[in-house]
Amino acid sequence: MVRNVRAAGAVLWRFRGAGDTPGASAVEVAIVHRPRYDDWSLPKGKLERGETRHAAAVREVAEETGFAAVLGRHLGRVGYPVPEGDKTVDYYAARAAGGEFAPNEEVDELRWLPAAAAADLLSYPHDRVVLSRFTEFPPDTVTVLLVRHGHAGRKKLWTGPDDQRPLSPTGRHQADALTALLPLFGADRVFSVPKERCVATVAPLAGLLGVPVVPEPALAEAPRPPDSPRGPTDPAPAVARLRDIARAGGTPVVCSQGGVIPGVVGALLADLPGGSGVEPDELKSPKGSAWVLSFTPDGRLVSADHIPHPAQADRA
Known part of the structure; x- marks a missing residue:
């Protein structure tokens, strides 16, 4: 039987150099490097037992980036095969609400980049699709x-x-x-x-x-x-x-x-x-x-x- 693995993540964003100030000159998004896979991706992870996709997205962002996240619009669901079965990931726009990155077991580097530069560095097409959806509208909806x-x-x-x-x-x-x-x-x-x-x-x-x-x-x-x-x-x-x-x-x-x-x-x-x-x-x-x-x-x-x-x- 094929197992359906549920996960959730986010496009974590902030105004560059201006905290949460609207009208800042540029928006940055966070992408993370995972040494286990040697890849660059959007922060995400599996749902824990009994956990909602929304709570999982906030928790995973905190665990991988060190930042608190405030969820915004749903950016869609993507699916792809993994060794355990079929994986589906729900992504959200999420405003960074304070925090600080520290290397951990899953992530050894975080970069804040403009969306175009982040898209160039991301390792997977589905992450670039999600990031493209994020850029369709201003982040501060x-x-x-x-x-x-x-x-x-x-x-x-x-x-x-x-x-x-x-x-x-x-x-x-x-x-x-x-x-x-x-x-x-x-x-x-x-x-x-x-x-x-x-x-x-x-x-x-x-x-x-x-x-x-x-x-x-x-x-x-x-x-x-x-x-x-x-x-x-x-x-x-x-x-x-x-x-x-x-x-x-x-x-x-x-x-x-x-x-x-x-x-x-x-x-x-x-x-x-x-x-x-x-x-x-x-x-x-x-x-x-x-x-x-x-x-x-x-x-x-x-x-x-x-x-x-x-x-x-x-x-x-």
Whole structure:
């Protein structure tokens, strides 16, 4: 039986000579030399048991380069054969957030180079493809983490006001998983539809970050008469509000609902040239799932990555 080896890595970047200052004259990326293979590659490594691809990317960058990484847009998945079987690697853009390189068992040299010079030195075509994807857009995109609230039991069994329907034990588990995942992207602000199940999904994250949960009614489902079928909500107001949130910068988390998220993401995907590559089923956005939406500073979407269920999916 062929074994599927899961791995994750990153294009680690920084502004040359200017730390994290936007508008610096040039961007550098980190490539590493591995003496075991005598090659130059992007930092990456295998997922540990029970680890998500996102956590693995941050851990591997730290282990190989000595730098903390803040994840940004997903740069795609590459696959190639290895002695153990077939290897698939998920890559992310990742901003260097401080650190210092020291030679270690896996890596004996790190170089910070402009992307063109790094591409010339890289040993493998798939690394050059990933680096090319990174250079398609400026590195300092704004990440908006659009979350669907966690599981809140069966609506028909809840006798109180719908706005007060709480998370179920499954929903609380999903909230915990999101609290572990979203800081990897540098989450720094938290917005939520003002419903108990939505607020409760992101409240643990807000507590961890020491920020309030800001009410965001523009991302709520439109009211409808009792027992009426749920129809699609006009996405335009929510799309406009999400773009405004993106333009404000930082890394905001926004918790919304299943009647809103598919329409919003579907409308935003029209920004992407040449098709989005997003499957229709992904737009359904199961409870507890998240979209990593990357915007230019003026609010144009450049990347969309769906995380189906951080409590279960994409783990080794």
